[in-house]
Amino acid sequence: MRSHLLNAATAESYRRSVTEGVDRVARKLATARGPFTGVTPAELAPVVDAVDLDKPLGDASAALDELEDVYLRDAVYFHHPRYLAHLNCPVVIPAVLGEAVLSAVNSSLDTWDQSAGGTLIERRLVDWTAGRIGLGPLADGVFTSGGTQSNLQALLIAREEARLGRDGRPGTDDLAKLRIFSSECSHFSVQKSATLLGLSRDAVVSVPVDRDRRMQSVVLAAELEACRAEGLIPMAIVATAGTTDFGSIDPLPEIAALAAEYGAWMHVDAAYGCGLLASPTRRHLLDGIERADSVTVDYHKSFFQPVSSSAVLVRDGATLRHATYHADYLNPRRALAEHIPNQVDKSLQTTRRFDALKLWLTLRVMGADGIGGLFDEVCDLARAGFELLAADPRYDVVVEPQLSTLVYRYVPEDVTSPEDVDRANLHARKALMASGEAIVAGTKVDGRQYLKFTLLNPETTVADIAAVLDLIAGHAEQYLGENLVHA
Numbered sequence: 259m260r261s262h263l264l265n266a267a268t269a270e271s272y273r274r275s276v277t278e279g280v281d282r283v284a285r286k287l288a289t290a291r292g293p294f295t296g297v298t299p300a301e302l303a304p305v306v307d308a309v310d311l312d313k314p315l316g317d318a319s320a321a322l323d324e325l326e327d328v329y330l331r332d333a334v335y336f337h338h339p340r341y342l343a344h345l346n347c348p349v350v351i352p353a354v355l356g357e358a359v360l361s362a363v364n365s366s367l368d369t370w371d372q373s374a375g376g377t378l379i380e381r382r383l384v385d386w387t388a389g390r391i392g393l394g395p396l397a398d399g400v401f402t403s404g405g406t407q408s409n410l411q412a413l414l415i416a417r418e419e420a421r422l423g424r425d426g427r428p429g430t431d432d433l434a435k436l437r438i439f440s441s442e443c444s445h446f447s448v449q450k451s452a453t454l455l456g457l458s459r460d461a462v463v464s465v466p467v468d469r470d471r472r473m474q475s476v477v478l479a480a481e482l483e484a485c486r487a488e489g490l491i492p493m494a495i496v497a498t499a500g501t502t503d504f505g506s507i508d509p510l511p512e513i514a515a516l517a518a519e520y521g522a523w524m525h526v527d528a529a530y531g532c533g534l535l536a537s538p539t540r541r542h543l544l545d546g547i548e549r550a551d552s553v554t555v556d557y558h559k560s561f562f563q564p565v566s567s568s569a570v571l572v573r574d575g576a577t578l579r580h581a582t583y584h585a586d587y588l589n590p591r592r593a594l595a596e597h598i599p600n601q602v603d604k605s606l607q608t609t610r611r612f613d614a615l616k617l618w619l620t621l622r623v624m625g626a627d628g629i630g631g632l633f634d635e636v637c638d639l640a641r642a643g644f645e646l647l648a649a650d651p652r653y654d655v656v657v658e659p660q661l662s663t664l665v666y667r668y669v670p671e672d673v674t675s676p677e678d679v680d681r682a683n684l685h686a687r688k689a690l691m692a693s694g695e696a697i698v699a700g701t702k703v704d705g706r707q708y709l710k711f712t713l714l715n716p717e718t719t720v721a722d723i724a725a726v727l728d729l730i731a732g733h734a735e736q737y738l739g740e741n742l743v744h745a
């Protein structure tokens with residue numbers, strides 16, 4: 259069994275084994291005819307269940323053969339140009355190379371004595387990102403597992419700052435008094451964080467959006483005033499820079515002004531929109547983000563990085579102390595005095611992957627403009643897709659995209675009931691997925707069923723979008739034809 263340990267004696271077998279795995283994935287990528295086979299859980303579950311985990315196969319080739327049946331053949335492939343569903347990007351090769359290196363070396367980024375240079379590389383990338391945002395000289399941050407964790411940490415810091423009192427305002431130990439303001443289109447991790455942080459059930463005030471799905475700052479102002487009048491404390495305002503459903507960007511300068519006026523922590527959730535930080539042409543869409551107290555970025559969404567790669571940044575690095583706890587075995591206070599850099603002092607995690615390496619290699623090979631240029635391409639594609647949808651009488655499209663998302667629905671020519679239109683759209687999405695020809699997402703808008711393209715693949719063309727729209731219309735029409743008697 260020792261032959262399976264990665265060490266000096268097995269370096270050659272490591273090379274062979276990983277190369278074989280890479281070969282198989284490369285073949286899959288080269289030959290996948292669609293993003294998915296359309297397999298159902300009922301079809302796949304027995305195959306996975308049939309594997310006897312107590313009877314090992316003994317060698318990697320056999321395990322890879324088996325993996326073909328239980329995973330590789332039916333996986334959902336994000337590199338395929340007709341994968342148009344969620345915020346999953348095709349990944350860039352330098353980042354995948356980084357992934358291979360980081361898992362083999364297996365650094366853990368909690369302490370210097372488990373990572374050495376990895377600690378410094380992560381710090382450089384945190385500084386680089388904070389610099390692109392414009393957070394100023396005291397900024398700091400840390401890599402996280404994803405936007406959900408970044409939002410949780412940002413709101414934890416905001417809660418602690420509110421307890422202490424900010425800008426000369428009194429603090430409180432009454433958590434029930436704290437309020438978080440975010441738009442009705444903000445990510446559900448805001449609500450989840452509020453619960454985890456022990457805030458009251460109605461701590462998150464949902465602020466309505468305008469026609470473009472951006473937070474209405476006039477309503478926000480009124481809600482803040484009401485909050486103050488009731489003797490409650492506006493703990494944080496979460497501005498979303500790229501809503502998950504629409505890619506809409508909240509009015510950051512107006513929100514920053516209100517946050518300053520009411521002494522609220524301003525958090526910008528740029529999990530999706532962070533790609534604009536590298537964009538050669540669209541950086542201005544994030545104007546105002548430099549006034550944030552904290553920012554969430556998901557490199558695994560718009561920087562074409564493999565999952566996971568994410569970070570939380572703060573304007574004042576000292577506020578990261580709210581996540582600092584000392585253990586004699588790991589990060590004793592003494593280490594601070596010796597100026598040994600320990601990232602664990604800034605993180606909610608302890609053992610932590612060296613995800614930063616992927617972004618490092620990406621920037622060293624492609625550069626920021628290279629990544630930002632790819633993100634620009636998908637934003638351009640979304641614009642072209644919007645024009646296609648707007649001109650197509652079969653479809654109703656919700657908003658002109660700021661980023662790379664299109665929300666639309668099929669609308670039949672002869673009007674049926676709204677419920678039938680909902681069902682036809684839902685059916686079309688499922689039928690398309692089952693066919694394996696393309697995958698699109700769905701969401702609700704004002705209570706009605708809509709479909710969604712999240713475009714993150716620069717290889718997707720306008721022709722792909724047109725073809726998928728034809729497929730969707732075909733499925734929807736067939737459904738209506740079979741299930742309805744037209745008047």
Ligand SMILES: *Cc1c(COP(=O)(O)O)cnc(C)c1O
Binds near residue numbers: 447527556
């Ligand atoms: C995706 C997303 C999140 C959550 O990020 P994960 O990396 O999936 O945890 C948070 N906020 C927004 C706006 C997102 O789009």
